Amino acid sequence: MDAILNELTEHFQLPLHNPVLIFSLVLFIILLAPVVLNRIRIPGIIGLIVSGIIIGPEGLNLLEDSLFVDVFSTIGLLYIMFIAGLELDLNEFKATKNKSIIFGFLTFSIPLALGFPVCHYLLGFDVNASLLTASMFATHTLVTYPIVSKLGVSKNIAVAITVGGTILTDTAVLILLAVVLGSHTGGLTQEFWIRLGVSLILFSAFMFLVIPRIAKWFFKTLESEKHSHYIFVLSVVFFSAFLAELAGLESIIGAFVAGLALNKLIPNSSALMNRIEFIGNSLFIPFFLISVGMVVDVSVILSGPMALIIAATLTLVAITGKWIAAFFTQLIFKFSKGQRKLIFGLSSAHAAATLAVILVGYNAGILDSNILNGTVLLILITCIVASFATESAAKMIIRDGDDEVSAISAINSEQILIPIANMTNIDKILEFAVLIKDKKSTHPLSLLTVVPNTTEAEIKIVKAKQGLEKFIAETTASETNVTINATIDHNAASGISRTAKEITADLILLGWPQKTGFLDILIGDKVESILENTEKTLFICQFAVTMVDHKRLFVVVPPNAKFEEGFESWVNKLIKLSVELSIPINLYCTEDTHQEILNFAKRNKINLALNFHPFSKWEDFRKLLEQVNSTDFIILVSARRGYVSHFGQLDRLPAKLERRFPDLSKVVIYPR
Numbered sequence: 001m002d003a004i005l006n007e008l009t010e011h012f013q014l015p016l017h018n019p020v021l022i023f024s025l026v027l028f029i030i031l032l033a034p035v036v037l038n039r040i041r042i043p044g045i046i047g048l049i050v051s052g053i054i055i056g057p058e059g060l061n062l063l064e065d066s067l068f069v070d071v072f073s074t075i076g077l078l079y080i081m082f083i084a085g086l087e088l089d090l091n092e093f094k095a096t097k098n099k100s101i102i103f104g105f106l107t108f109s110i111p112l113a114l115g116f117p118v119c120h121y122l123l124g125f126d127v128n129a130s131l132l133t134a135s136m137f138a139t140h141t142l143v144t145y146p147i148v149s150k151l152g153v154s155k156n157i158a159v160a161i162t163v164g165g166t167i168l169t170d171t172a173v174l175i176l177l178a179v180v181l182g183s184h185t186g187g188l189t190q191e192f193w194i195r196l197g198v199s200l201i202l203f204s205a206f207m208f209l210v211i212p213r214i215a216k217w218f219f220k221t222l223e224s225e226k227h228s229h230y231i232f233v234l235s236v237v238f239f240s241a242f243l244a245e246l247a248g249l250e251s252i253i254g255a256f257v258a259g260l261a262l263n264k265l266i267p268n269s270s271a272l273m274n275r276i277e278f279i280g281n282s283l284f285i286p287f288f289l290i291s292v293g294m295v296v297d298v299s300v301i302l303s304g305p306m307a308l309i310i311a312a313t314l315t316l317v318a319i320t321g322k323w324i325a326a327f328f329t330q331l332i333f334k335f336s337k338g339q340r341k342l343i344f345g346l347s348s349a350h351a352a353a354t355l356a357v358i359l360v361g362y363n364a365g366i367l368d369s370n371i372l373n374g375t376v377l378l379i380l381i382t383c384i385v386a387s388f389a390t391e392s393a394a395k396m397i398i399r400d401g402d403d404e405v406s407a408i409s410a411i412n413s414e415q416i417l418i419p420i421a422n423m424t425n426i427d428k429i430l431e432f433a434v435l436i437k438d439k440k441s442t443h444p445l446s447l448l449t450v451v452p453n454t455t456e457a458e459i460k461i462v463k464a465k466q467g468l469e470k471f472i473a474e475t476t477a478s479e480t481n482v483t484i485n486a487t488i489d490h491n492a493a494s495g496i497s498r499t500a501k502e503i504t505a506d507l508i509l510l511g512w513p514q515k516t517g518f519l520d521i522l523i524g525d526k527v528e529s530i531l532e533n534t535e536k537t538l539f540i541c542q543f544a545v546t547m548v549d550h551k552r553l554f555v556v557v558p559p560n561a562k563f564e565e566g567f568e569s570w571v572n573k574l575i576k577l578s579v580e581l582s583i584p585i586n587l588y589c590t591e592d593t594h595q596e597i598l599n600f601a602k603r604n605k606i607n608l609a610l611n612f613h614p615f616s617k618w619e620d621f622r623k624l625l626e627q628v629n630s631t632d633f634i635i636l637v638s639a640r641r642g643y644v645s646h647f648g649q650l651d652r653l654p655a656k657l658e659r660r661f662p663d664l665s666k667v668v669i670y671p672r
Contacts, residue, residue, distance in 0.1 A: 015057070015064040022063060025055070026072075030286040045144060045387045048286050049380065052293020069291055075238075076288025077141075077351075078255035079280040082237045084142050084163050085259020086266060086276065087154050095607035096157055100164025103329050107347050108169040110328070111137035111321030118317050123310060125371075132180050132361045133371060137318045139173045141252075141351035142166060143289070143383055144390035146281055148346070151394040155579075157607070158339035158397075161329070162346040167256050171249070177357055178248060181364060199247035204257075207240060211261045219265060220546065230275050233262065265548045267580040269434050269480070292351050292383065295376055311374035315381050322348040338396035345390030350375075350382045414441035417505040417536075419448045419496045428543035433509055434480045435547060435580045436573040444481035446503055450495035451488050497533035505536055506569070512542030512658075512666075531640050531670060537566045538670040539573075540654075544663050551631035553578055556624070557589035559616065560645040561637055562596040566672030570637065571600050578609060586632075588615035588624060618649050625660055634666040645671075 016022050033047035055062040063069060115134030119125045125133060142163065148154050178196065215236065222228050237258045244254025266273050323344055330340035358375045361367040416433055420426060433445050485503075487495045500508055510530070531538065553574060561567060578585050587594060587610055594612045601608045615624060628634060636653060639646035654668050 014061050016062055019068060022068060025062065026287060026290060029055070029290060030283070045147065045289055046384050048289035049293040049383055052290040052295075053380070054293075055290075056294030058299060063294065065294060069287075069294070072284065072287040073291030074251075074288075076280075076284040076286070076291070077252060078237055078241050079284045080142055080145060080288065081252045081255040082259045083149070083277060083280055084145055084166070085256040086263055086273070087149065087259075087268065094609065096161050097164065099157075099161045099333055101168065102332065103161045103325070103343070104165035104168030104172075106328055107140070107165055107322065107325040108138045108172050110325045111318065114321045114324070115317050118313065123313060128180055128366050129361070129368075129371070132177065132357065132366055133314070135173045135176045135180075136350070136354050136357045136375065137314075137321050138169055139350060139354050139357060140166060140169070140322065140347045141349055141354070142346060143292075143349040143351050144345055144386045146285060147387065147390045148342070148394050149277070150281075151391075151398065153342070153394045153397050156339065156342065156397060157605075158335060158342045159346065161333075162343050166347070167253065171253060173357065177361075180361075180366070196248055200249070203243055203247040203249070203254075206243065207254075207257045207261045211236060211240070211258070212265065215262055215265050216549070219548070223546070226271065229272050230279075233266070233272070233276060236262065264582045267435055267547065269437070269439070269580055270431075292379065295379070307370050307373050310370045311377040314371075314374045315378045318350060318378055318382060319348060319385060336397075336400065338393050338400055341389055341393035342397060345386050345388075345393050348382055348389065349386035350379050354379060414438045414507070415443050415446065415503055415505045416507045416509060417446045417448055417496075417500050417503065418509045419450065419492075419499075420511070428546065429509060429511060429541060430482070431547055432541060432543065432577075436576050437480060438576075444483045446483050446485055446499075446505070448485045448487065448496065448499050450492040451486060491529075493529035493533065496530055500534050500536050506672075507537045507539065507573075508534065510538065510540045512540060535672055537569050537672040540668045540670075542666050544665045547581055549631065550581060550583055550633040550665060551629065552583050552633070553585045553635055554628055554632040555585055555587050555589075555635045555637070556615070556621075557587070557593050557637045558618075558639060558645045558647070558650060559590050559593070561589070561639070561671070562593055563644045564639065564671040567596070568600055570669050570671055571597055574635065575601065575606060575608065579606075582609075583633075584609035584611055586611045586613065588613045590614070590616050618647075621649075621653060621656070625656075628661065628664070630664070632664065634661065634664055635669065636666070637669045637671070640670055 016025065029048070029051045033051045037047035053059050057064055112134045115137040116130050119133045120127065120130035123130075145154075145163075148156075148159055153159065175196070215232070218232050219229060237255055240258035240261075241251035241254035244257070245251050266276070326340050326344035326347065329335065329343055330337075335343075354375060358367060358372055362369075362372045414437065416437060418429060418433060430445070437445065485499060487499055496508070499505075508530075555574060574585060585608065587597070589612075591614060594614075597610070598608070601610075634657060636657065638650045638653070641651075657666055657668075
């Protein structure tokens with residue numbers, strides 16, 4: 001008995017040292033803290049930080065700052081920055097890069113200009129200490145980014161410019177840190193500036209020129225090894241963070257740049273993206289938030305009046321500076337109150353970058369313990385304020401958005417039917433369907449196989465379902481449900497038309513006909529039969545390469561297309577595809593069609609990556625095709641016979657596309 005008690009005492013001796021017990025404790029906190037606090041309407045992030053305070057060295061001392069905790073918290077911090085770069089809508093960012101630069105300047109310069117005189121003249125710090133402490137006010141960590149991601153407002157323009165501004169201001173602060181340290185040690189030589197500039201150029205060139213090529217090769221070579229893709233992505237993230245440190249930057253900059261470098265190769269709706277977010281939000285990021293709490297020592301308030309004065313002053317200046325920056329950003333760009341609040345919430349939390357600046361300054365002897373203690377309290381308060389502000393702002397934006405008539409948000413019952421004639425390229429058709437599917441729709445993708453009405457019909461149905469099931473796993477990994485339908489019919493086209501009506505399908509995705517001559521034979525039946533027997537929007541698709549290998553959408557639209565009932569539906573799908581793949585749309589159509597597409601984007605608050613080319617002379621269609629590149633995704637919008645945008649030449653164009661570009665990806669659209 002004594003031996004058992006001694007063993008238990010050894011295991012539960014504080015702080016805990018058993019890695020299994022430590023990990024179990026952390027997992028229980030990650031599980032229970034958000035659940036408990038959500039019931040009293042407190043953001044889960046605060047629960048994790050407070051839990052870290054309670055179990056940390058200055059609380060119950062259940063955990064100490066060990067290598068185990070450091071590794072997981074570092075992973076979580078890098079994960080936050082990586083996901084921020086990965087989820088950044090590059091089309092939106094390109095459209096708002098000037099706004100990001102302006103916000104980055106404001107959120108850097110205003111806290112710095114406000115903080116330096118306060119620290120130097122009010123608190124009496126020397127120039128280096130004042131400059132370093134004031135630069136700390138300019139930093140911010142995207143601690144509350146998981147809130148906007150969870151609530152589905154990560155695509156809002158306010159988020160785009162805040163994330164873009166974050167990398168600019170943090171980079172500026174970290175460069176300023178290097179300069180202050182150089183000044184403190186007398187090392188601001190010409191050699192210092194040359195080394196810093198060269199390392200930045202080499203790091204950027206490697207990340208944006210080399211890494212994407214390696215990643216594309218890896219994903220293509222090991223296309224079937226899906227689990228390897230995630231391991232590869234993690235390797236890139238941490239190696240990039242290490243390279244950033246070698247370049248004289250912080251590792252968080254490397255993780256963010258890794259997200260940008262892989263952005264176009266990992267669509268938001270892909271299974272790989274879902275795995276990255278799931279593991280990060282479930283484990284690594286919560287671990288980081290707990291570790292932030294473990295650094296906080298509430299007893300600093302009791303260490304003397306000077307510590308309390310410094311902590312209160314630092315916190316007030318930090319919050320005020322970020323609020324003023326958000327306020328001026330709202331005024332300049334005429335944002336809503338909710339967007340201003342969202343910018344403030346995202347940019348007001350101080351954590352990793354702040355700690356990095358202060359700890360480096362403390363260890364270098366520039367800052368004293370009072371500043372260090374005050375900064376720790378500042379981290380706790382700003383994280384709490386930022387969490388409440390971000391959650392409140394995100395909900396305000398969602399409420400405001402619900403009042404708008406938006407074609408994108410209104411389609412919440414979308415049904416997509418995918419008839420399968422053979423097993424060729426099913427994976428690419430499913431990948432395409434996942435990318436264009438409305439995420440608010442509760443209906444699964446419907447795979448359909450039509451079996452001839454013979455004595456062996458039942459056996460063929462079973463075999464067809466078994467053949468399709470193996471393709472469902474990857475689609476399910478992207479949180480897109482799929483159902484398999486099988487029907488018996490003498491005529492495949494009739495079976496497709498009947499099923500489309502039964503499930504009230506909005507969109508039918510068909511594979512490209514195998515026979516020469518587009519309006520020829522499709523799985524034994526004419527495409528014309530399907531067109532005549534259904535009024536659904538029809539996409540007829542051929543995919544030569546994976547989706548992420550395309551560089552632009554080459555879209556050709558006939559005159560009067562805007563008068564078709566299904567106009568907004570296919571425009572919506574092409575915009576979603578452009579956003580998911582972060583590629584531009586090269587649009588060839590009349591000016592009035594172009595204007596109608598712009599109006600649609602404006603109504604739905606979408607920043608389009610759109611290059612317009614006036615085109616109305618359809619007798620020159622062959623010359624138009626000379627502008628197609630080998631990496632283009634060709635999309636021809638056609639029309640059913642007798643409809644307002646139909647003219648005879650449209651029926652012959654798909655066959656021309658097939659003859660001219662047999663090895664390029666292409667889609668022909670017949671609107672509803």
